Amino acid sequence: MSWPHRIEQALTDRRSSGQYRQRHLSQQADARSLRVAGQDYLNFSANDYLGLSHDTRIISAWQEGAARYGVGAGGSAHVTGYRAPQAALESELADWLGYDRGLLFISGFAANQAVITAMMAKNDRIFADKLCHASLLEAASLNPATLRRFAHNQPSALAQLLTLPASGETLVITEGIFSMDGDRAPLAELHQLSQAQGGWLLVDDAHGVGVCGEQGRGSCWQQGVKPELLIVTFGKAFGVSGAAVLCNEETAEYLLQFARHLIYSTAMPPAQVCALQAALGCIRQGDGLREQLSANIHYFRQQAAGLSWSLAPSDSAIQPLMVGDEQAALTLSQRLRERGCWVSAIRPPTVPPGTSRLRITLSAAHRTEDINRLLEALHAANR
Numbered sequence: 001m002s003w004p005h006r007i008e009q010a011l012t013d014r015r016s017s018g019q020y021r022q023r024h025l026s027q028q029a030d031a032r033s034l035r036v037a038g039q040d041y042l043n044f045s046a047n048d049y050l051g052l053s054h055d056t057r058i059i060s061a062w063q064e065g066a067a068r069y070g071v072g073a074g075g076s077a078h079v080t081g082y083r084a085p086q087a088a089l090e091s092e093l094a095d096w097l098g099y100d101r102g103l104l105f106i107s108g109f110a111a112n113q114a115v116i117t118a119m120m121a122k123n124d125r126i127f128a129d130k131l132c133h134a135s136l137l138e139a140a141s142l143n144p145a146t147l148r149r150f151a152h153n154q155p156s157a158l159a160q161l162l163t164l165p166a167s168g169e170t171l172v173i174t175e176g177i178f179s180m181d182g183d184r185a186p187l188a189e190l191h192q193l194s195q196a197q198g199g200w201l202l203v204d205d206a207h208g209v210g211v212c213g214e215q216g217r218g219s220c221w222q223q224g225v226k227p228e229l230l231i232v233t234f235g236k237a238f239g240v241s242g243a244a245v246l247c248n249e250e251t252a253e254y255l256l257q258f259a260r261h262l263i264y265s266t267a268m269p270p271a272q273v274c275a276l277q278a279a280l281g282c283i284r285q286g287d288g289l290r291e292q293l294s295a296n297i298h299y300f301r302q303q304a305a306g307l308s309w310s311l312a313p314s315d316s317a318i319q320p321l322m323v324g325d326e327q328a329a330l331t332l333s334q335r336l337r338e339r340g341c342w343v344s345a346i347r348p349p350t351v352p353p354g355t356s357r358l359r360i361t362l363s364a365a366h367r368t369e370d371i372n373r374l375l376e377a378l379h380a381a382n383r
């Protein structure tokens, strides 16, 4: 074997298994539309659930932040990168979500890696929902704690794992709204179970924060649950990028000592933090956007009822159309594209084999005529 040979072999295997991934260069993209190779499409693949990525208030905040603070943080927050906007946003997030502290991370992927790696040690156990995001499962499998996955959204399966004898600490991990399925975790039950064993619950609410709960506080608020560790991300409903962990005072101090992604990585640019402050304002006052999104979801589900593929049971912005076969999912995605609708096919290894799907995402930015066009394309492909 040699490096070139190994790489070539891996690429060949990917191609022959139909799992080869490709990027598409888009000339324009927002929550509603997309231009690829000179063609215009309606965009049903973005996570920009409230259409904030192009909001002029947020764009101005970023521009003004850059004029005032420059374009980069200049160092890690532990050196010179900790600036006033970051301190203000961290405390506003903590206030808003009802925690002692919030700590900013560059991305959700980094936050999950950092928190899980910093918290877990040998002899500890991680019990994670089987369908958790790659960033959670990867962090969980790469550290010395034992990882066991429990059946998706089944507290009884978690309860069984919790009865196993253990000498270390226990962390239970789930998502608020699952990224590829759009369904919600039974957070109260999961929390009760983990608490009864002295375990902590980590909820990654990447797809819930901003879109559900009072003032957009997310899945946990909506279900009246306060997990010990809450991860929120800003690349979805916030329309920007970045993430935060919410936790108690002591845990925040612990993470500042031991979370290597905070210590050894350049802090988020203060200008971006200014944009996030503006986005948070839009989200807190975003009941109108959330109502529009709900209306779009309701309308789409109602009108899609006659299709031969079934929609996964989801009342969130993520509406998976279950196709099953990988090739069939790709073909359907292609047929929708021919009719001007961009919807990604999601295939293994992102989802389990035999559950390939079109992951349709709706946004408050979609108009009824957009959804009608998608429905027409789906009905045409169904014939």
Ligand SMILES: *Cc1c(COP(=O)(O)O)cnc(C)c1O
Pocket (backbone or CB within 6 Å): 106, 107, 108, 109, 110, 112, 133, 135, 175, 179, 204, 206, 207, 233, 234, 235, 241, 242, 243
């Ligand atoms: C998107 C996503 C992440 C990663 O967040 P980024 O900020 O994009 O790195 C983490 N967890 C879940 C559940 C996600 O959907």
